[in-house]
Amino acid sequence: MKPAHFYLNGHPITLGAKLGSGGEGDVYEIQESSSLAVKLYKPDKAASRASKIRFMVQQKLAERAGKMVAFPQAIVTDQKGCFCGFSMKKVVGYLPVHELYSPKSRRLKFPNKDYRFLVHTTQNIVRAIASVHKAGCVIGDINHSGILISRDGLAILIDTDSFQIHDGRKAYHCQVGVEEYTAPELQGQSLTKTLRTENHDCFALAVLIFYLLGMGRHPFAGTDPRDPNKELGHQIRDYQFSYSLTRPVSNVPPRASLLLKDFPPEIRKAFEAAFGERKSGFFGIKGATAPQRPSAFEWVQFLGKMQKTLKSCQVNPQHYYSASSKSCPWCRIRQQSGIDYFGMNPQKQTQKNNLLSLKKAAHSQNPQAECALGLRYFEGRGVSKDPQKAFQWLQEAEKHGSIAASFNLGVIFYQGNGIGQNFEMARKYFEKAALSGDPDANYNLGVMYFNGDGIPQNLKHSEKYLKKAAMKGHVEAKQMLSSLF
Template identity: 35%
Template sequence: MTGQVYQGYTGKRYSAGQKIGQGGEGAVFTVQEEAALVIKIYSETLDHDKSEKLVFMSSIINDELSNFAAWPLDVARDRSGRVCGFVMRKLESYVPLHNLFSPMDRKKLFPDKGYNFLVHVSRNLAAAFHKIHQLGIVIGDVNEANIVVNAGGMVALIDCDSFQIKNGNKYHFCEVGIPRYTPPELLIKGSFDRVIRTINTDNFSLATLIFQLLFLGRSPFTGINPGQQELDEETAIKTHEFAYSLKRQHKKLFPAKNSLELSTMPSGVAALFHASFENILERPSAAMWVNELSGLNKAIVQCIKTKIHYYPDVIGYCPWCQFRDKHNILYFLDDSYLKAVPEFKDIDQFVNGFRVDKIDLKILTETYTKPNITALPISRKFHTWKIANMAFMVVIVVITIGLCFIFNWVCIFGGWIAIMIFNAISPAKKQIDTELIIRQNALGSLKVSLQNLIKQHNVPAELGRYNQSAHKLKTLIESFKGLSAEFETDKKKIQENHYNKKFNHYLEQFDVRKYPIPSFGVSKKTLIYANGIRTAADVLKLRRIKIAGIGPANIQVLIDWQRHIGTGFTYIPDINIINQEISVAANTIANKRQRLERDIKSEYKVCSLLKANILALTSNTEQQYNELVIKVHQAQLDLDAFRKFKGKNL
C-alpha cells in the first residue's frame, strides 16, 4: 500500500506513506502530502452501505468531532473509484487508554502520574462522550483499545468508522462490540446485526470504562465467586451481578481480592455506578458523570509519605500505602520500595576537572603586514662597475660618431655591433647580473622557508594525535556522564523483567480451551491450541507465527481477550530479589565508574602533554614567522631596488 495514490471525494490526492498501524480491518499509513493526516485502508472490499456511511460521516465533520475523535475527514478512493478507506487527523503522542490500567505501563508512559490523573482522564472521557452524544451520535463499539489518551489527560476516540450513524431515516449500524462493554439488553440478543443502539447503551460502556480507570483496571462484573455455580463475566452482566454493589442482597459475586471498595468513592460517584450497572431503563448520562467526577477531582488529596500517591479524601487514609505496607501490593510504582543505592551527584564535579579544550591556532599566511623597513644601500662596487661600464659605452659611441664623420655613416652599424659585443663580454655586467640572480635565489629560498614554516605552524605534526586523544577523552567523559542514566535503565529493566515474569505467569493460568473467548468456538480453540496458543500468555506469539484460518480479525479478538484477562492481575513484587539484582547492577556501574575515572585521568595526561607540545611548537614557529617575514620583505625590497639600479641598460 505504501506509495499508492488515492483520491478524496472531490478528487484531492492522498499518497500513502509509511505504515504506522495494523488492525483487524486494515492498515493505517501516513499521508505524504500532509504530515498532520493519516489514511486508513481496508483489507477487504467495502460494501455499498459501508462506503455510503464513510461518505456521509466525512460530510458532517465539525470542530466538536475533531476535538474528541479521529473522525473521517475525507474518503479514499482507489484507481477504480471505489471507496477503500478514509483520511483522518493524526493523533500525536497518544496511547491506548488501557495503558492506564497497568502499574508498569503507567510508570513507563506517565512516570509522574498518580490516581489524580486517572480521575482527570475519567472526567475528560465523560466530557468527550457528552459532546458526541449532543450531536446525536452513538459510539456503539466502546472499549479500552479504541480510546487514546495523552500526557495532559486529553482523550480522543478512534475507529470512528464503527460508530452508529443515522442519515435521515437510515441507520448505519455498529455491528461489532466487546462483551465487557456491552449492556445486558444487547448481550441477550446474541448478535449485533442490525441492532439499534442508543445513548443509554453507550452510557453503560462509559460507566464500565470509568470504573476501570478508578479501580485500576478492575472490571465491575468480575471478582470472587464463592458459590459452586460458574459465573463468567457475560453472565454477570446479563444478571446485573455488579461485584462491587453496596445495595444488592444475596450477591453471587464480590470484589476482587486486594482491590478498592465502592465505599471509597464519594456517595455521588457510587450512586452513578449503581444506576449504571443495576438499572436498564435510564442510566446516568455522560453529563452527570462530568459533574460528579469534577467534584471527585477536587476532593483528591496527596499522601504525606509518597508524592505519587493521591486518593479521595473521603477515605481518610492513603489506600496505596496500606496495600503496599500490609500486602506488599504496588499499584503505583515510584521506586520508593527499592533499596537505596549510591547516587551519582558528583559526576559533573569530576568531569569538570577534565575539560577538553579546542586548540585555537593562529593561522599564519603568506599575506602579512609589511614591516616599516627600506631597502639596504647597494654596495659601492656595483656603482663603480656600472659607471665603468657606462664609460666604455660612451667611448664606443664617440668613436663610432667620429668614424662616421671621417668615413661614412655606415660605420654606425659597426658601432652598434661593438656595443653588442661589449655588453656580452663586459665584466661589470656579469657581476651585476650575477648579483641579481643571487638576490632572486635568496628571496625564493626565504619564501620556501616561509611556506614550510606556515605549514608546520598551521598543521602541527602532533595535532592529529591530539584530536584523536581529545575525541577519546570526550567519549570517555560522555560514558562517565551517562552512568546515572545507564543505571536507571538497568534498574527499569530489572523491574520490568520481574513484572513481566509475574504477569506472564498469571496469564499462563488461563487455558484457551477453558475460558470464553468472543467468536471462538471449540474448533477454533482446538486449532490455536494445536499451534502453540495454549494460554493467554501465548497470544503474542501470533505476531511471529501464522495459523491458517486465524486472520487479523481473529488475532485482534485474542489480543483483546488477553488484555481483558490481564486486568485481573495484581502485582506483588519480590522486593528482596529485585533489590539484590539492583545491587548487582549498582556494583557493575561502580566498577565501570572506577575504570572510567582511571582511563579519563590517563587520557587527560596524554591530551595535556600533546597540547603543551603543540602550543610550545606553535609559539616558537610564530616567533620564527615574525622574524622570517621581515627577512622576506627585506629581500624583496633589496631585489626590487637592485632591479631598478640595474635598469634597462644592463
C-alpha cells in the same frame, strides 16, 4: 494494498508510511499533509461502507465533535471516482488507554503520575465520548482499543467509522462489541442489526471509568462462591456488580481492591446506577426496560468535583484519594498485599518509623507485615537489598496464610533472583495463589503452560488459567487470549 493513484477532494495524494492495519483496511500517512491520515478499505469492504462514510462527511461530524474524535473528514477515491476510504486527523504519540489503567504498564509508560492524573485523564476521555453523543452518534463498541491518550492526559477516539449513525431513513449499525463492555440487556445477543442507544454506551463508559479509577479492575470481576468458574459475561447479564453497597450480590471483589466506599458519594451512586437493574431511584426513569444510566455529560461533572476534592495522604504524599474517605485506601491496599500502586516516597523520618513499625509487626507474625518486609528486602526499598532475607520473610508470611507471599515466592523462583531458578517451585506457589483467585498467579500459570517453562507445554491448561485471570479483569490475560486462542 497500495494502488498507484488516489484522490482527496479531487486532488491527487501520495501515500506515505503505513500507520496501522485492521480487518477492514489500512491507514496511511499522506505526503501532502502532516496533520492528516487516510484509511483505505479493502476492495471487498469499500462498497458496503461508502454510503455511511459519505453521510458522516456530509454531516461534518469532525467539526461538530471537535479535536478529541478522529471522525472522517473527506472522501478518498480512485482514478475512476470510486469510493476507497476517507481522510481523518493523524494521531501520533498517543498510547492505548489500557497502558494507563493497567498498573504495571502505567509505571513504565506514565512514571511518576499519581491518582490526580488518572482522574484528569478519565474526565478527558468522558468529554470525548460526550462530544460524540452531542454530535448525534452512538459509539456502540466502546473498548480499550478505540481510545488513545497522550502522556499529558489528552484523549482521542479512533475507529469512528464503526460508530452508529442514522440518516433519517436508515440506521448504520455498529455491528461489533466486546463482552466486558456490553450492557447486561445485550449480553448474548447478535449485535449485527441491534439498534444501540446512548444508554448502552453509558454502561460501557462506566466500565471504562471503573477500570481507570479502580486500577484495572472490572466492576463485575469477582469470585462467586456458588459458581467459581462463572464467566464474566454471565456476571454482567445477572447484574452482579461485585462492589455494590446497595444490592445483595453473590460476587466477592478481588482481594486488595479499591472499594466503592473509597469514592465520593456522587461517584458511588453513579456506579450503582450504571451497573444496577433497578428501574427507579437515582437516575431512574419509570417504566424503563433497563436502568437509565448516568450520561457522559453527568460523569464529566462528577469527575470534575472529585478532582477538586482529592487530598494527599499524611504518611505518603504520593497517595491521593477522595476527601470523603476516612483513611488512605492506597495504604490499606499496600498493607493487604504489599503492592504500592503509587510508590513510596515519604519523609526520611517517617520512612524510618514505618520500617520500625513494619519490623515489629512482622516479628509478631503478622502475615501482611511479613510479606511487606520481605518485599522491601527483595526490592531494596528502605533497607539493603537481601534476597535471602526476602525469601525467609516471604516464607513466614506464606506459612501464616498470605496469598501475596505465595505469589511473590512464585515470582522469585521463576526469575531465580538470589536463590536459583526453579520452575517447579514457581508453579507450586503460583498454583497456591491461583486457588485463592489471584489473577496475576492465574496469568503467570497460563504463560508458563503456554511457553512450557519447566513443564510440558499444555495449551488447554494455558487457556484455562488465562480465562480465570481474564474473568478477574486481568488486562494482559485478555490480550493474550484474544491474540492466541
